[in-house]
């Protein structure tokens with residue numbers, strides 16, 4: 477169990493701020509606000525010693541107007557330090573998120589963006605993605621989620637980008653919206669936000685036909701997102717927040733009370749089960765629940781103060797019990813083993829136990845990211861975004877919706893890492 481803190485909210489005027497057109501009847505309001513408190517607590521109480529999750533968290537804090545001076549200072553300081561030390565190494569999406577977070581809702585960090593010429597540097601990174609697609613069969617350096625983040629930040633912060641490239645590369649049929657033939661709802665949602673910004677951009681002189689074209693892309697992507705609707709979720713639980721944002725700005729989906737009720741029910745249910753215990757996961761859904769989208773980043777936001785009390789130390793958890801699971805590594809042929817781990821173990825613990833049994837077959841490496849450890853190699857074979865290869869995680873034949881550091885395994889599970897192409 478993670479330590480939790482009680483949250484005290486002062487000046488709770490926030491509800492009058494929720495745009496009235498969004499989930500009007502059944503959005504977050506005074507009566508159901510307690511549902512989202514765990515998200516705010518998670519974001520407030522994480523340590524942020526690593527740099528990874530700063531930008532998403534700071535962005536959401538500023539966007540929804542939660543004022544915690546201590547945390548804002550810490551996160552914005554860490555982001556600036558990171559930009560100063562490894563600006564060249566930042567990917568397009570990372571720099572875009574940094575700009576969105578630093579520049580969100582009128583604050584003095586905008587001077588830093590300006591002074592360090594971050595927007596024009598992002599323009600260069602965006603251009604490099606396009607050039608890579610031209611040279612390498614349409615594959616960007618990173619992915620379309622990041623290209624969309626970059627386009628969104630360029631559009632919101634008056635950067636330069638080519639409309640011709642946008643209309644060429646963001647057609648809804650582009651393969652980069654898909655991973656292994658599966659439409660990526662997160663990616664489509666980010667593209668809808670970016671393209672909506674582009675369509676509204678008054679700085680750009682666009683012909684009526686270009687505008688119509690972009691509107692067509694937005695509508696088509698919004699339809700694909702809705703087609704992934706399932707028991708109130710859009711895609712899975714972790715894509716739902718960004719999908720909500722996309723549908724807010726592009727469709728009438730949430731004008732329908734029933735859709736709104738279904739999504740909120742599913743999301744509140746998952747919040748109460750602790751599904752959003754990672755600050756990045758909490759940050760990605762909170763904006764939508766508070767009726768905000770990343771397009772609101774350029775507007776000022778009302779603030780309400782939060783104060784935190786001392787942590788309540790968690791009670792020690794259950795006695796250790798062992799469970800037995802199967803584990804396999806599948807490349808062209810499959811290597812199997814069985815390992816015993818403590819009850820409550822995560823996928824990564826199983827990988828470690830297997831590695832201890834046979835280093836040759838089960839050795840692996842991970843890289844720390846904003847979502848936790850990402851499996852980069854197994855048996856010495858490394859994932860590569862250039863070749864669009866990765867190590868896919870599965871349990872009982874189903875792909876996981878969480879990473880190796882989060883997915884809790886159960887007795888008898890059949891776990892697998894599979895060499896895959898996306």
Ligand code: B12
Pocket residue numbers: 567568569570573618619621622655660662663711712713714715757760845846847848849850851852861865866867868869870875876877878879880882898
């Ligand atoms: C692109 C993408 C991928 C690509 C990444 C490679 C590439 N060339 O870009 C591929 C297809 C390989 C991928 C794989 C997986 N992904 Co993915 N991915 C995304 C996506 C759409 C965008 C990530 C991004 O670029 N962010 C922006 C940049 C600026 O941030 P970043 O931190 O630098 O991004 C890096 C990490 O996010 C990392 N990454 C990507 N996915 C995952 C997943 C996990 C668990 C970790 C630790 C890291 C990680 O790759 C990014 C690029 O280097 C997100 C959507 C989202 N909402 O974030 C899902 C998302 C992060 N992925 C997710 C999942 C579940 C996975 C898999 C575990 C799926 C599986 N069953 O195997 C695997 C990871 C397995 C492993 N080897 O450890 C979930 C995570 C949910 C959670 N609570 O943990 C998300 C939120 C999608 C979703 N809605 O389910 N993913």
Ligand SMILES: *[C@@H]1O[C@H](CO)[C@@H](O)[C@H](O)[C@H]1NC(C)=O
Pocket residue numbers: 486487543779780781
């Ligand atoms: C929030 O705190 C700041 C600084 O303590 C104070 O100036 C401001 O009035 C407070 N705002 C609200 C809404 O309580």
Ligand SMILES: *[C@@H]1O[C@H](CO)[C@@H](O)[C@H](O)[C@H]1NC(C)=O
Pocket residue numbers: 501502503504505506507508740
């Ligand atoms: C708040 O939303 C719930 C549904 O989520 C609804 O039943 C309730 O009537 C709303 N309360 C107010 C005060 O608007």
Ligand SMILES: *[C@@H]1O[C@H](CO)[C@@H](O)[C@H](O)[C@H]1NC(C)=O
Pocket residue numbers: 632633634774
């Ligand atoms: C972008 O330019 C417009 C018009 O020149 C200006 O009003 C706006 O403040 C600028 N936005 C940012 C974030 O600099």
Ligand SMILES: *[C@@H]1O[C@H](CO)[C@@H](O)[C@H](O)[C@H]1NC(C)=O
Pocket residue numbers: 706707708709713741742743745746749751
């Ligand atoms: C999350 O919501 C979905 C859809 O309602 C539901 O099927 C699932 O069981 C929930 N997960 C948890 C852990 O509550």
Ligand SMILES: *[C@@H]1O[C@H](CO)[C@@H](O)[C@H](O)[C@H]1NC(C)=O
Pocket residue numbers: 807808857895
């Ligand atoms: C799998 O088999 C194919 C065809 O025999 C081969 O080209 C490929 O290199 C093998 N992959 C790995 C990772 O060993």
Ligand SMILES: *[C@@H]1O[C@H](CO)[C@@H](O)[C@H](O)[C@H]1NC(C)=O
Pocket residue numbers: 833834835836837
């Ligand atoms: C690991 O597996 C390989 C291939 O099956 C085998 O040759 C080797 O002896 C195993 N090593 C150990 C330590 O069990």
